Amino acid sequence: MTRRIDVTGAGGVRLAAWEFGDPPKAEHGDPEREAATGHAESGFSGVLLLHGLMGRASHWAPTARWLSERHRAVALDQRGHGRSEKPPRAAFTREAYVEDAEAALEQLGLGPAVVIGHAMGALTGWQLAAKRPDLVRGLIVCDMRASALGAASQREWTEWFRTWPVPFATLADVRKWFGEDDPWVERPNPARGEFYAEVMAESPDGWRPVFDPEQMLKSRETWVYDAHWEELAQVRCPTLVVRGLDGELGRAEAQEMVRVLPHGQYAEVADAGHLVHYDQPEAWRAAIEPFLDGLREG
Numbered sequence: 001m002t003r004r005i006d007v008t009g010a011g012g013v014r015l016a017a018w019e020f021g022d023p024p025k026a027e028h029g030d031p032e033r034e035a036a037t038g039h040a041e042s043g044f045s046g047v048l049l050l051h052g053l054m055g056r057a058s059h060w061a062p063t064a065r066w067l068s069e070r071h072r073a074v075a076l077d078q079r080g081h082g083r084s085e086k087p088p089r090a091a092f093t094r095e096a097y098v099e100d101a102e103a104a105l106e107q108l109g110l111g112p113a114v115v116i117g118h119a120m121g122a123l124t125g126w127q128l129a130a131k132r133p134d135l136v137r138g139l140i141v142c143d144m145r146a147s148a149l150g151a152a153s154q155r156e157w158t159e160w161f162r163t164w165p166v167p168f169a170t171l172a173d174v175r176k177w178f179g180e181d182d183p184w185v186e187r188p189n190p191a192r193g194e195f196y197a198e199v200m201a202e203s204p205d206g207w208r209p210v211f212d213p214e215q216m217l218k219s220r221e222t223w224v225y226d227a228h229w230e231e232l233a234q235v236r237c238p239t240l241v242v243r244g245l246d247g248e249l250g251r252a253e254a255q256e257m258v259r260v261l262p263h264g265q266y267a268e269v270a271d272a273g274h275l276v277h278y279d280q281p282e283a284w285r286a287a288i289e290p291f292l293d294g295l296r297e298g
Contacts (some may be wrong), residue, residue: 009100016083021068046110049075052119056082111135130234149224167206244272
């Protein structure tokens with residue numbers, strides 16, 4: 001089952017949230033409360049999944065499906081992404097992204113929830129946890145750095161977008177370029193090609209991204225120039241920091257993040273790059289499931 005739920009984000013931006021599996025059935029609980037909150041008081045919790053920059057909720061579908069066996073798992077298309085609204089004059093600030101996630105938890109009745117975020121979505125997750133500890137009972141940070149990336153990084157991304165040979169004639173061309181031909185690819189990576197194929201839509205002249213690259217750059221420039229250690233230190237809930245061994249988050253920085261977090265834990269996934277949950281879905285599950293079980297038992 002795939003079900004869309006509409007959410008109203010900051011500034012009235014319309015957001016699409018998605019359930020990719022049937023929520024667990026209630027064994028006990030107050031039917032009126034279950035109707036109001038969208039989930040039952042039967043020992044399972046809500047989970048909100050936040051994709052990274054240029055991602056979309058469907059990238060979480062395999063994770064959400066196994067999570068739905070024991071949780072109500074909802075993935076959010078963040079503003080400017082997927083099926084959510086992309087208003088030209090909307091705010092693409094950190095505050096807007098955090099407020100959107102906050103609105104999703106409240107409107108879907110998921111809180112206090114476990115928030116699982118990849119890259120930019122992970123940053124949104126820990127900023128939300130610092131701001132609204134009442135809404136976040138556990139956090140998983142997937143391959144996101146706390147240190148500042150700097151102006152050079154933003155310039156590299158601007159230039160990278162200009163190298164994209166859009167429109168692509170076919171989805172096979174998308175997969176090949178992002179999986180093999182992209183100058184940022186060190187060795188063939190079919191999972192990366194599939195990841196980007198999922199964020200393309202057919203237009204009259206070929207396949208183009210469902211997002212506006214300029215909006216992506218606006219989103220990115222609101223966090224790349226700053227370090228985010230202070231907000232990380234304010235996260236009071238149990239937090240698991242996960243990195244792919246070939247990802248963007250180095251081991252030393254990941255372990256420092258765990259040290260800074262009041263209740264931090266660490267996990268790594270072998271043979272995975274930045275797209276940890278997409279590269280190695282089974283190893284990703286093995287890395288995070290014990291943490292989730294601990295939250296459930298706690």
